[in-house]
Amino acid sequence: xxxxxxxxxxxxxxxxxxxxxxxxxxxxxxxxxxxxxxxxxxxxxxxxxxxxxxxxxxxxxxxxxxxxxxxxxxxxxxxxxxxxxxxxxxxxxxxxxxxxxxxxxxxxxxxxxxxxxxxxxxxxxxxxxxxxxxxxxxxxxxxxxxxxxxxxxxxxxxxxxxxxxxxxxxxxxxxxxxxxxxxxxxxxxxxxxxxxxxxxxxxxxxxxxxxxxxxxxxxxxxxxxxxxxxxxxxxxxxxxxxxxxxxxxxxxxxxxxxxxxxxxxxxxxxxxxxxxxxxxxxxxxxxxxxxxxxxxxxxxxxxxxxxxxxxxxxxxxxxxxxxxxxxxxxxxxxxxxxxxxxxxxxxxxxxxxxxxxxxxxxxxxxxxxxxxxxxxxxxxxxxxxxxxxxxxxxxxxxxxxxxxxxxxxxxxxxxxxxxxxxxxxxxxxxxxxxxxxxxxxxxxxxxxxxxxxxxxxxxxxxxxxxxxxxxxxxxxxxxxxxxxxxxxxxxxxxxxxxxxxxxxxxxxxxxxxxxxxxxxxxxxxxxxxxxxxxxxxxxxxxxxxxxxxx
Numbered sequence: 403x404x405x406x407x408x409x410x411x412x413x414x415x416x417x418x419x420x421x422x423x424x425x426x427x428x429x430x431x432x433x434x435x436x437x438x439x440x441x442x443x444x445x446x447x448x449x450x451x452x453x454x455x456x457x458x459x460x461x462x463x464x465x466x467x468x469x470x471x472x473x474x475x476x477x478x479x480x481x482x483x484x485x486x487x488x489x490x491x492x493x494x495x496x497x498x499x500x501x502x503x504x505x506x507x508x509x510x511x512x513x514x515x516x517x518x519x520x521x522x523x524x525x526x527x528x529x530x531x532x533x534x535x536x537x538x539x540x541x542x543x544x545x546x547x548x549x550x551x552x553x554x555x556x557x558x559x560x561x562x563x564x565x566x567x568x569x570x571x572x573x574x575x576x577x578x579x580x581x582x583x584x585x586x587x588x589x590x591x592x593x594x595x596x597x598x599x600x601x602x603x604x605x606x607x608x609x610x611x612x613x614x615x616x617x618x619x620x621x622x623x624x625x626x627x628x629x630x631x632x633x634x635x636x637x638x639x640x641x642x643x644x645x646x647x648x649x650x651x652x653x654x655x656x657x658x659x660x661x662x663x664x665x666x667x668x669x670x671x672x673x674x675x676x677x678x679x680x681x682x683x684x685x686x687x688x689x690x691x692x693x694x695x696x697x698x699x700x701x702x703x704x705x706x707x708x709x710x711x712x713x714x715x716x717x718x719x720x721x722x723x724x725x726x727x728x729x730x731x732x733x734x735x736x737x738x739x740x741x742x743x744x745x746x747x748x749x750x751x752x753x754x755x756x757x758x759x760x761x762x763x764x765x766x767x768x769x770x771x772x773x774x775x776x777x778x779x780x781x782x783x784x785x786x787x788x789x790x791x792x793x794x795x796x797x798x799x800x801x802x803x804x805x806x807x808x809x810x811x812x813x814x815x816x817x818x819x820x821x822x823x824x825x826x827x828x829x830x831x832x833x834x835x836x837x838x839x840x841x842x843x844x845x846x847x848x849x850x851x852x853x854x855x856x857x858x859x860x861x862x863x864x865x866x867x868x869x870x871x872x873x874x875x876x877x878x879x880x881x882x883x884x885x886x887x888x889x890x891x892x893x894x895x896x897x898x899x900x901x902x903x904x905x906x907x908x909x910x911x912x913x914x915x916x917x918x919x920x921x922x923x924x925x926x927x928x929x930x931x932x933x934x935x936x937x938x939x940x941x942x943x944x945x946x947x948x949x950x951x952x
Contacts, residue, residue: 456607461614465622468506470661472619475502503619507612524687531685535718648789652782655749659778662746667697669745670737677729684718693730697737699773701761704734750781 452459465472479498488494618625634642671694678686689711696707708730716723752760757777764776795802800813801820810820 457610458614460607460611461616461618464510464611464615465618466657467661467664468510468615468619469622469657471509472502472506475505478502499620503616506619507616510612510615521687521691525691527687529688648782648786651785652778655781655785656778658749659746659781662749663698663700666737666742666745667694669741670694670697670733674729674733677733678726681722681725681729683715683722683726683729685714688714689726693733699761699770700777701758702765702773704730704737750777752777752781752784756780756784 476498479501480494483494483498488497630646633645636642637645671690674693675686675690678689683689692711693704693707697703699706708727711730712723712727715726750757760776760780761773764772764774764779766772768776792802799818801807801810806820809822811823812821813819814821
């Protein structure tokens with residue numbers, strides 16, 4: 403009696419869980435639908451929340467980036483003070499951590515100050531020079547137009563037509579200025595003001611973020627322990643362990659990728675500045691900064707940086723703009739094949755296709771930061787999917803290595819053993835063909851192409867096609883080869899083509915006769931008299947040809 407009651411309670415509990423799961427799915431679906439309907443309002447709420455947490459997020463990012471420097475100083479002070487100056491472990495930890503945080507903050511501020519001191523004045527001079535030379539650029543453009551005009555005059559193009567084209571281009575430019583630019587001047591001013599305000603807001607968040615990063619670096623063990631406590635309180639032990647393993651792997655991927663990419667972009671920017679200075683390219687500092695910053699973006703970074711740099715140099719010197727493109731191409735190949743793998747290595751574990759996918763999707767969804775962080779985020783998702791699939795395959799006692807599935811054709815349902823492809827089923831592209839096989843393959847393709855043409859156009863087959871055969875053999879040989887010829891696809895196709903030719907010729911003859919009958923009926927003549935009339939006409943022509951006066 404007690405067992406039946408327990409079974410009934412378990413059944414009710416399962417029904418309740420299923421009902422709650424269904425209700426939860428319906429509620430989540432309705433909420434998601436509501437979010438999509440009110441996407442603008444939902445996006446505004448998200449932007450407001452992220453704006454409020456922006457200083458804390460900036461501080462966490464700075465602490466994450468400077469953590470290797472903090473660990474270095476922490477170990478250094480532990481080594482110096484341990485068992486010599488401070489014997490208490492807690493006091494040693496506090497002193498070393500305090501000094502490490504101070505020195506790490508000084509290093510970070512020194513890096514920012516050095517970059518600003520070196521780059522900003524040069525960048526300002528480059529932009530000032532670019533704006534100051536606008537008159538010269540306009541004169542160069544005008545001279546270019548005059549040279550083009552002279553070349554057109556040498557081609558004997560009428561001056562009226564040339565003026566007509568010039569006036570049309572001028573009118574279109576004036577129309578674009580009056581209809582698109584001038585009415586939107588207020589919007590342009592608003593965008594400029596919004597950009598200035600956004601810059602000031604970013605500066606504010608950055609300064610507050612530096613203060614927040616100090617607290618994060620000083621209390622990182624405390625924050626990590628509280629996070630572990632919450633995870634083990636909410637999830638089961640097995641799931642909590644999996645979550646912590648995943649977080650540690652995410653930390654490794656993000657740390658190595660971002661720090662390595664920043665170092666890689668810094669080296670590329672310095673190399674670009676040195677090469678630009680040697681080649682005497684204009685605006686060397688501005689070009690180097692653009693190339694270095696955009697190089698942080700995987701795959702598309704060099705292309706994105708090359709476009710504005712090309713147009714900036716093109717205005718000053720068209721020839722050197724081509725030299726700049728060549729230099730950027732060489733740098734991109736050097737970074738992708740030599741420098742990048744040495745610094746970053748295979749931290750993400752993604753192939754080139756998945757890197758391209760991550761950059762495109764991340765950039766389409768979240769812009770610049772999506773292109774920057776799309777690769778490590780996708781790598782973490784890829785790692786989770788790979789681990790989940792591996793665990794499930796191991797539970798089923800199946801092969802879990804990806805390389806093994808390259809040769810597996812299927813898996814036997816009864817035994818669970820993999821069935822591999824045979825050598826004959828392997829891709830023939832990886833097998834080396836003999837010259838005889840290549841010649842035979844070409845001959846078969848030629849015959850098949852010829853037969854396909856004959857099948858499509860049977861009337862093109864000459865009448866003596868089937869008379870041009872090999873000399874007739876003995877009757878005994880023909881009887882002996884009869885079975886083989888019946889089984890030969892080419893022979894069967896030959897017979898079929900012969901039948902098709904006969905049918906097509908007969909159909910053409912019937913169509914011709916039908917046309918003759920219709921023409922005779924339309925002219926009111928008897929079809930039987932057609933031949934007689936034609937013969938009479940021929941005789942008259944022969945008679946006339948004999949007498950020149952007739």
